[in-house]
Amino acid sequence: MNKDLGNITNADVWVALKEVTDPEIPVLSLVDMKIVRDVKIDGNEVHVTMTPTFAGCPAIYQMKSDIEEKLRELGFEKINIDLSFKEPWSTDMLDDEARLKLETFGITPPTKHNGNPTSAINAEVKCPYCKSNDTTMENPFGPTLCRMIYYCNSCRQPFERFKAL
Numbered sequence: 001m002n003k004d005l006g007n008i009t010n011a012d013v014w015v016a017l018k019e020v021t022d023p024e025i026p027v028l029s030l031v032d033m034k035i036v037r038d039v040k041i042d043g044n045e046v047h048v049t050m051t052p053t054f055a056g057c058p059a060i061y062q063m064k065s066d067i068e069e070k071l072r073e074l075g076f077e078k079i080n081i082d083l084s085f086k087e088p089w090s091t092d093m094l095d096d097e098a099r100l101k102l103e104t105f106g107i108t109p110p111t112k113h114n115g116n117p118t119s120a121i122n123a124e125v126k127c128p129y130c131k132s133n134d135t136t137m138e139n140p141f142g143p144t145l146c147r148m149i150y151y152c153n154s155c156r157q158p159f160e161r162f163k164a165l
């Protein structure tokens, strides 16, 4: 591939990465998830810094290869992906837009905890469908590490809650 990369800006890379979805939460992109932290273009090379979410997250290899594939489509020949643990990832980083996307998808967004995730354990959990707080935890281990299964006593639907971290 010999595309002219001269016109590609950081903003273009961010837009492209907004299309790379989280393998475990496909309704959110890696940008929505605040997993992609930084982008730097250097000639036909690009550097992406990402912060993994849950410790030992098995999806990290999938995310890296999805990012690589997307940036190769843009024409980059050399793609460097660095992991950064400087500022640990937290569900508090998810903005209102990301939270709304989760809720619309049927996942209760993670409780905001201001740096103290254990405070979220006893928080009321709102059903994403009918917004009732009359909910019960069914299983702390959902389909992925970051999700728990709940049941809504009001609309009688099972749903998932995104664990606060």
Ligand SMILES: [Zn+2]
Pocket: 127, 128, 129, 130, 131, 132, 152, 153, 154, 155, 156, 157
């Ligand atoms: Zn409900």
